Amino acid sequence: MAPPPNLRRTYAGRRVLITGGLGFIGSNLARALVGLGARVAIVDSLVPEYGGNRRNLAGIAARVRVHLADVRDWPRLPELIRGQDFLFNLAGQTSHMDSMTDPQTDLDINCRAQLAILEACRQHNPGIRIVFASTRQIYGRPDYLPVDELHPLRPVDVNGINKLAGESFHLLYSRVHGIAATALRLTNTIGPRMRVRDARQTFVGVWIRRLVEGEPFEVWGGEQWRDFTYVDDAVDAFLLAAARPEAVGEIFNLGGPPRVTLAHLAELLVELNGGGSFVVRAFPSDRRKIDIGDYYADDRRIRRRLGWRPRVDLRTALARTLAYYRKELRHYV
């Protein structure tokens, strides 16, 4: 699936930095940008608990410059940011549970390092164009569904509090310092190159791993509603957001194909896999305390303003993801 052709004009020959670029969405974005003729550089720390994996660059590694660096390492930021035309800022700690047991690490990456990145832009490259990977987690437990961008922000865990601060810094620097930034509030993103070793990035990852390994997977609760964006559609949104001047200083939810319950998603996966099983368990109590209940996004704003359209339906998204891990699983576990 090729991105919209007019994006080639925006990105061909341009210098692009992707933080978290060895990770799930970051690497898919790098692949698309290489295809568009951009000069792609990646920063990734390869922290074992996070999403980075060298395998994610298979086939494009020679056309991408990789800096093994941590965004918490401030002195390195100026050299990385200087001279770049675009910054896709995806580096983050994504596990909600880890944010509760090791809150300071979550803060240092999702909040403090974000401010350091923005300060480096302000001091060394104020003309850079930024898109920040925010999250639906900052809404907390929805007051209403679907959740639009005007919904109150009441995060229910340390990760959500820090991601909200990180997003707020981006919008503040855009408004006050003129560092053009857009925030995309992602929901569950799925697809090839996602972390499947465990549920740190998304529970769908560990479900797929277990299915491919021929083991039953666990569904907690099962009646919760969720929505899913296929990674190529998420990549389109990042590319569009950075390309459009009207997106500067703005926030957009990403959604995707129609919502499903977790139980329905589990059944669909088993069907597409041509077999397999799952066990429904009660929600563990330590997770219930920080659970957001039902969520699905109202994504009409990005559709209307930027013309974004998800192009991959849920069945196709899951089938492609299963096919990828049937072939590639050994590189991801």
Added chain:
Amino acid sequence: MAPPPNLRRTYAGRRVLITGGLGFIGSNLARALVGLGARVAIVDSLVPEYGGNRRNLAGIAARVRVHLADVRDWPRLPELIRGQDFLFNLAGQTSHMDSMTDPQTDLDINCRAQLAILEACRQHNPGIRIVFASTRQIYGRPDYLPVDELHPLRPVDVNGINKLAGESFHLLYSRVHGIAATALRLTNTIGPRMRVRDARQTFVGVWIRRLVEGEPFEVWGGEQWRDFTYVDDAVDAFLLAAARPEAVGEIFNLGGPPRVTLAHLAELLVELNGGGSFVVRAFPSDRRKIDIGDYYADDRRIRRRLGWRPRVDLRTALARTLAYYRKELRHYV
């Protein structure tokens, strides 16, 4: 003015820690707690740009234990927090302009250190009762007036973003980890022992300094609405909040006597001072970018739920403050 008498039962003989306790509100709170028979310990860093001043303990210094320490110095936190019954958590960087020019310092104090304090409580003293000094700054530019606790949270500067994260951590630790905490969202607090050297704590401070020195002070704009809490009334609110079980996990705005415009406040100060003058200037452009416009609080929630009542009207508040600095100014400049 003595605090309500039933508070003596809550605090007499109890161990109380005040972060930022050499500062404006912290030292007035320490004075009240000493009067109530509490065993008061203070943590303060005496950073020259902040509110701490040893003069603020004049008359009670022998009855208070002072730890010169910075809340950013995590290894010291467990020893300070262990064994305390109450924590009044007032340490903070208060200057909005400084938060824009040195954002990382603001983050380290108002956000990162707050999480470290809460982690120290969770690990070493989970039964402690906390009241956190939050701020109206987290609302940003009001959508409506007066601003109640349901108003959207959209901070307009780095200080507001970090204070919001700091408040959110307190409420999260209360909800998830059972560390009983209450947040008070303060508006402009005025009274004896406030910082008057400059406008880093409140612009009223530098107005009063200039008046007492016989110099004209500057009013920026003048038509903005603001409300003011006299420090003794703010102290009452902290003491009440920590004493009341129904305040656990809750947020309360503080307000006070009726709102005034800055121009009216300036005229009132000149009148009470028996002379003096001010110059009205246009709002400086670097400050306009982070200005919140008009603000005054709806404080009915704390009045209704905790029975808090401001007892000092604005004229009395200003007159007492002027009288204090006429005598004490040399210790504060």
